[in-house]
Each structure stands twice: as C-alpha cells, then as structure tokens.
Amino acid sequence: MKKIVLFVFFFWLIGIVIKLFSGFDSNQMVFDEILIGPNYISWLGRDDYGRNIFYRLIDGFLNSFEIIFIVTAISSFFGVLIGVISGYFGGKLDQLIRYITTLFMAFPGILLAIAFAAILSPGKFNLIFALSIGGWVSYARLARAQTALVKNLDFVKASELMGNSHINIIIKHILPSIRTPLIVDATYAIAGLIIAEASLSFIGLGLQAPMASWGGMMRDSVRFLLVSPHYALFVGLSIMSLVYCINFFGDYLNQKWNIKNNED
C-alpha cells in the first residue's frame, strides 16, 4: 500500500518537474486528434478540443494546489486563533464561538461554499473565499477542545504562576502541545478540499475555462463518456488516487503520533 501511495506522490512530482523544464502549454489544441486515446506523444490521450489530457491534469493539479494551499493557510490560521482563544479564556466568549461553529456546521458538506460561490462571480479569489468560509470551523473546534485540555495541565499552570502573560503562554506552551492533532486534521481537511474544489468546478462554480481544473475536466469528460471513456477514467482516477493517498498519509501520521481525538 505504501508503495502505491509513494508512486502516486512521485507521479505528480514528475508532472511538476516536466512542467518546470518543458514549460508546455496545456491549452495547445491539435484538431486532428480530438478525443483520441492514449499514445506515445499524448500519454493519456486528448480531450474534446484536442488538448493533451496529461498536461491539463498537471496544470489542474497546480491550480488546485495553489487554491488549496491558500485556503488551508487562511482557514487554519483563523480557525486555530479562534479555537485557542475560545478554549483558553472560556466563559461567555467561548459560548458564543461554540454557537457560531455549530451554526456553520448546520450547512452540510460543501453547501455553504456553494452558497457563497454562487452569489459571488466565479473566479480564483472568490473560490478561495467560498472554501475558507466553512473551512475554519473544524480547525476551531479541534483547537478549542485541545486547548481546553492542555490549559489545565501542570506546566501551563506553573507558567501562569511564574507571571507569564497569556499571549506568552499560548505561543510558548499551548500551541506546541496542540500542534500534532491539528496537523493530522489538516491532512484530512486537504483531502476534503480537493474534492470540494473539484465539486465546485464540476457544477461550474470553480475556475473558469480555459483554465484547467480537475472538476471542470470531470464535467467535460462526462459528456463524452460514450465516445471516449478514457477521458473520464483518467481524470477520475487522478482525483481519487490523490485523495486516497493524502488520507492514507493522514492515517500514517495519526498512527505515528498516536493521537486520541477528543473533539467535544
């Protein structure tokens, strides 16, 4: 299993290297070869505009990861900030934050992202915004629960008695002790984001053509399922294998660090 996972990660790494050194244009069209299957030049065949599917998958991968990286950075920053404040200080503020997080969790899955992406005009910035809006909640919940546990431990109490300020304690003691479960959670969240981003593009709310996106390619490929099933198969397999591998990596980290999740 580990070998397959390494192979998939290695595959996309090679893709990025090819992109860096050859600087191909994934929008280049060859009209004689529309929807042809895999061959020597275009490894995974060509799409309905005669574009190289492999190149478009690499570009889609890079586009997705740019978005996912920014969304993860934004949502983990705000999520952890809000969660730690809520867990550390407690009281009325904590109750308010808990209410807000349960409110956000009342929107199942990507519904909230769809709502915002639908109203805002489609584009990279709005996509990032729409995905971040719901993304911070899981970080906040986990950070809150972990902080509430850690803050009663002796070394935090000792630090408090020594007269350290709250900010000092949070940065020096709390954050390092709640780091590992958050990293594992982020790994799973990234896998979820790949699917969420692709789903949004699939219903036409993500990156717009001619920019390559996995969800958009999936949507286009379904129209040609009858003529060229390889298109849909390759795109779908790419998404699925990557998501599976990231989840596997998350499981691996989880076992390695032996994390017991105690989300409330």
Next chain:
Amino acid sequence: MKSSLLIIFFSSFLQILGIFIVTFLILHLLPGDPIQVMLGESGSLADKVKIRAELGLDQPIYKQMANSFFQIIHGNFGNSILTGVPIKEQIVIAMKNTYILALAALFIAIIFGLSGGIIAAKYKDSLLDKMIVSSSLFFISIPHFFLGPLLMLCLSIWLGWLPISGMESSFSIVLPALTLSLGMLAIIIKMTRNCMIEIINSDIVRTARAKGLSEWSITINHIFRLVLIPLITIIGMQFGSLLSGAIITETLFSWDGLGMLLVNSIQSRDYPITQACIFIIAISYVLVNLITEVFYKIVDPRMRDT
C-alpha cells in the same frame, strides 16, 4: 429526560434561526448591488426599481428580515425572477424527488452495509472479510462525480442494463441511488464490522453462548441490537453528506431534485430559488440531526440524563 429534550429542541431552533439569518444575509452582505448582479449589465433602471420593490429591498434591513421570516413560516418563498412562478411549487416537487432518491440510497446503504458488515465480522480475517473491507475502503475514497460516470460506464453503456440518466423509467433511480449510497454503505460496513467484533468478545455474548443459544440467534437478538445504536448515529451524521452529495449526483443524472434545482438556479442567476434551496437543504439536515438525537435518547437509556 424532559429537560434534556427541551435543550435539544431549543438548540435546534437556534440553529434554524441562524440558518435563516445566514441565507438571508448572503444576498445582502455582498459587495455591490444584488439587483445589478441578477440583471447583469443590460438591466434597465425601470426593471431594477420594479425588482427592488418586488423583493422588498427598498425597506430597512430588519424589516426585510422580519418580513421574509414571516413569509417563510407560511411556506412562501417568493417568486422566481426568471419565470415569475411561485417558488413553493417547484421546491415541493424537487423536495419530493430528492427525498425519494435519498431514501432509496439510505435503503441500499443500510441493507447491504449491515449484511456486509455482519458477514465480514462473522468470518473475520477470511478472504471474504478482506474483500469486503478493501472494497469498502475503495468506496469511501471515491468522490460522487467519479463514481457516477463509472457506474454509468459499466452498468448502462457497456452492459446496457439501466437507463443512463433522466427520470423516465422506474429503473432510472437505480444509478443515482447507487452513486449516492456507496460511500455511506462503506462507512456502515466499516462501523458494523468493528462494532460486531467488539461485541462478539463481550460478556453478553459469552453468557448467551453459555445458555446454549444458537449462533444466529445470538447474532440477531444480542449483537445486532447493540449495533443498532451506533448505526443510528452514523445514519444521522451521514445524512448531511447524503444531501450535499445529492447536489452533484442529481446534476450528473439529471434527477429533478433540490440539488439540480439549486445548480440550475445558480446558472440562471435566479437567486430567490438558490436561497430557498440552500435554506431547505440546511433545515432538513438540522431536523434529521434533531430526530437522531431524540431517537438516541429513547433507544439508549444511558443517554437520558446527559
């Protein structure tokens, strides 16, 4: 027990209120003029004024909110911008279709998930068990928008057994329901198997064996009853993913449900419908969670006082 039920009802009510406020504000907090967005570049001033008055956007925001809350309680979601038809009728039809699809998916997931999980646990570590476990892992990580085309390809294009999309024949429901259910089915298999294995080694089962009951009577009467409680929780928790999965699945298979109505309304920029769909989906999710929690308290006596 009564007071804890009251707390659950109250917090669900708060959630519903919150959902209403969020969906209401989505249109209002956006940068720029929502009317301008709705009409596009070509909208004339007269149209703008007309729609503004129609939606009541010329009134102060708290009044608008109170108004629309009052309207929604009466089941009135306003009219579609494009066709002028009341949204309520469309929503009711779409809701019916989505619930039919969701229930069909739930049915498949529970029947096959439970039996798969029980078989896997009974024959633990056998080849059959390994096959069930590894295939369920496969179905957990496969997204709806790939599973759908895959099933279309296998079952309707290559084998020709089922209609590829639409809702004309009564077999049309099979493919979307399968697509929607397989993820949940895999989770139910995993949960049932782990839970069964845990219970098989417990005192209850040892006592039942000592009483001389038959293996299958133990499985059904003792083990299965204990599996039911986590099963209900899982179903309640997963119902949300069923609803959000329905958005993709319905679009894929042209199934006239809430998800497709939502996507179509987004594409045609018919925002009142978008708002109504999001509201209904979120509310259904909260209500299912509420039912799950109440049910949980009734089924499991240990939960009654917490």
